[in-house]
Amino acid sequence: MKTVYYETIDSTNEEAKRRFAAGEAEPLLIWANMQTAGKGRNGRSFYSPENTGLYFSVLYPCSSKQMLQDFIFVTTAAAVAVCKSLRKNTGADAGIKWINDVYVGGKKACGILAEATYRGDELGVIVGIGINLSTKDFPKEISDVASGIGDFTKEQLHEMREAILADVGDALCDYFKNPSDHSAIIASYREMSVVLGKEVSFVRQGENEIHGIAKDILDDGSLLVACEDGEHILNSGEIHLSFYR
Numbered sequence: 001m002k003t004v005y006y007e008t009i010d011s012t013n014e015e016a017k018r019r020f021a022a023g024e025a026e027p028l029l030i031w032a033n034m035q036t037a038g039k040g041r042n043g044r045s046f047y048s049p050e051n052t053g054l055y056f057s058v059l060y061p062c063s064s065k066q067m068l069q070d071f072i073f074v075t076t077a078a079a080v081a082v083c084k085s086l087r088k089n090t091g092a093d094a095g096i097k098w099i100n101d102v103y104v105g106g107k108k109a110c111g112i113l114a115e116a117t118y119r120g121d122e123l124g125v126i127v128g129i130g131i132n133l134s135t136k137d138f139p140k141e142i143s144d145v146a147s148g149i150g151d152f153t154k155e156q157l158h159e160m161r162e163a164i165l166a167d168v169g170d171a172l173c174d175y176f177k178n179p180s181d182h183s184a185i186i187a188s189y190r191e192m193s194v195v196l197g198k199e200v201s202f203v204r205q206g207e208n209e210i211h212g213i214a215k216d217i218l219d220d221g222s223l224l225v226a227c228e229d230g231e232h233i234l235n236s237g238e239i240h241l242s243f244y245r
Contacts, residue, residue, distance in 0.1 A: 012057035013128035031056035075100040081171035095194035107147035
């Protein structure tokens with residue numbers, strides 16, 4: 001996979017969109033030392049200071065629109081790949097908060113944003129990943145929920161970045177080449193979950209907050225929650241989820 005590096009960029013996801021629109025036809029990994037307008041889910045920003053994190057996007061041009069029908073598995077595959085790589089390369093006990101945030105020590109250490117982009121009838125899938133490796137000084141509004149993974153030297157950060165980029169880039173390319181078999185990914189996703197067995201709350205549109213116990217992650221990537229009024233099956237498009245340690 002071709003790799004492009006920027007010292008500073010607005011957003012690696014936005015750069016992936018620009019390059020796809022300009023004709024990029026091969027898988028591409030774009031990474032940066034700093035983002036000035038990092039993107040999170042639901043229009044939120046992702047704090048991306050220099051010299052402490054790893055911010056990158058994988059662009060994969062697709063010939064099949066089937067990927068859109070199984071889009072939840074794109075973030076699932078990415079979360080599993082990141083979690084495995086962090087455990088191997090940083091020693092952190094990384095886990096996944098459904099659906100696509102990676103947690104270390106009870107706080108968010110990594111965010112994942114998957115997007116689809118088009119060039120005429122051609123589809124490009126972009127997976128953006130931001131990891132707080134040694135980030136410490138977070139903005140006040142996220143300081144209670146975000147955390148870095150540890151204290152690392154400049155040399156350690158360099159080695160970790162290279163290893164994580166290779167691990168996750170290879171894992172995502174393998175997934176995109178064979179996206180139909182989700183069983184191994186879901187099995188790893190369940191094993192790495194930090195919400196199963198925990199009390200969770202969620203809000204569906206037009207309803208009050210509902211509390212329950214996260215019981216299982218189903219084969220389609222949805223979350224099964226047992227509540228007083230019965231079982232609820234949640235997907236990424238309809239809920240906001242929080243959990244209590």
